[in-house]
Amino acid sequence: MQLKQDFFTQLPGFYSQVTPQGLTDPKWIGWSRDAAHLVGLSQPTESLLAQLAGNKSIDGACYYSQVYSGHQFGGYSPQLGDGRSILIGEAQGPEGSWDVALKGSGLTPYSRQGDGRAVLRSAIREFLISEALYHLHVPTTRALAVIGSTTPVWREQRETAAITVRLAKSHLRFGHFEYFCHSENGSNEKLTQLLHFTIKQHYPHLSCDKAGYKAWFIQVVKDTAKMIAHWQAIGFAHGVMNTDNMSILGDSFDFGPFAFLDTFKEDFICNHSDPQGRYAFNQQPGVGLWNLQRLAQALTPLIASDDLIYALNTYQTELVQHYLCLMRNKLGLYQPYLKRESQAQDDEDLALIGELMKLMQESQLDHTLTWRQFGQITPTQQHVCLRDDFVAKNDFDTWYLRYQNRVGVIDNIEQWQGLRDRANPQYILRNFLAQEAIEAAENGDFSVLEQLHQVLQRPFDEQVNMSAYSRKPTPEEAGIIMSCSS
């Protein structure tokens, strides 16, 4: 790995140098060939294992943990930071630069009451979901590998420590800006330094002046809105949308108690530790804006309020337009000759989508499997097997008639259906699938994880003999609830 050290050399005072604590008997548990390619690696070798486990030093690496703060479940925590994660620098790959983080590598000055570790089950979940979201075309951080060990860790019971090797175009979070806004007693020196670093590294086409700042924040709003539109379209609940888990680049970031929806339920809560549903599925768009407002607040010393408000006001339109684009694609409503749909058409389509979701919820249908059926229907025909699944047949018929009218004439039905299959995945990372892979791995069998990882790399393709990976969960399997304990 060719490592650069831009953050480390340019931003002293933004991190603490740390020594990884190492793992006992490290073992490769998961390896993403795709992600390895991004950082110019080909094989999971023994030497690399010792290095990424923190047992052997890496040429060119600097070891540091970043400081940040953040709003957690609505309240401000003035100092957080990487309590269990160590960055080693920016790996240079064929498609650009990637921060490499060893998540779970031991105590840091920001560990507070924690042990600096991640347990194997949470490392596997982060690994699988990072790679799954990427293949679902959702903006996300990536995972190179999971390393297991015999190092003991105590949660509700004794478990073993693991490391997820995370790759991210940036580890800058909304919380970085919040920390340097509130910790400087009004000098704004570091906040300015941070903003200039961010713009130069990640938005090199923008200038570090008033106009550049405004354009930058508009872009952050846009990228955040786009990420959340993807989550809503694909049925992904993040679970812990604290501002320290919001990447400045709009990549899905920090995967804890996340879940895809099985049965569609708009107010689905995936996080056992969130009984109020602050981060429920249907709250995510609003929370995205709330988090951007916290970021804007932290930027007020540097960016004019009018500019911040202007950018925040674009959020809803950005989100809705991106969501509409994704949903039209799922339903086959796209009309290539119309450059931009009219407001009336947008409203009509949103109503059509909303009505379908309502019917899905009433009939307790599986979100992913229902959408997948759009690749098999012929909207010009009266009868569709999709209808069989809905309880309120009359309501479905009314909806379907509106849908047929909206779809209109289809020149090439096979092509139309093929496009629906490219928009509606067959395979998602259902919690029970992740759980099977985790339990097997905890018992020393990594093949289940490997197979699941393989399937999730082609979520839109019908894969032979893989129906076990696309079935909906049994009621018992659907009851798996995740907590923040990781």
Ligand SMILES: Nc1ncnc2c1ncn2[C@@H]1O[C@H](COP(=O)(O)OP(=O)(O)OP(=O)(O)O)[C@@H](O)[C@H]1O
């Ligand atoms: N086991 C732990 N030991 C020390 N600190 C921890 C531990 N678990 C979480 N933290 C810290 O608590 C804060 C909130 O945790 P959160 O779960 O959002 O982040 P994370 O999953 O640890 O890391 P990241 O956000 O980098 O993915 C962070 O500062 C994190 O470093």
Ligand SMILES: [Mg+2]
């Ligand atoms: Mg976090």
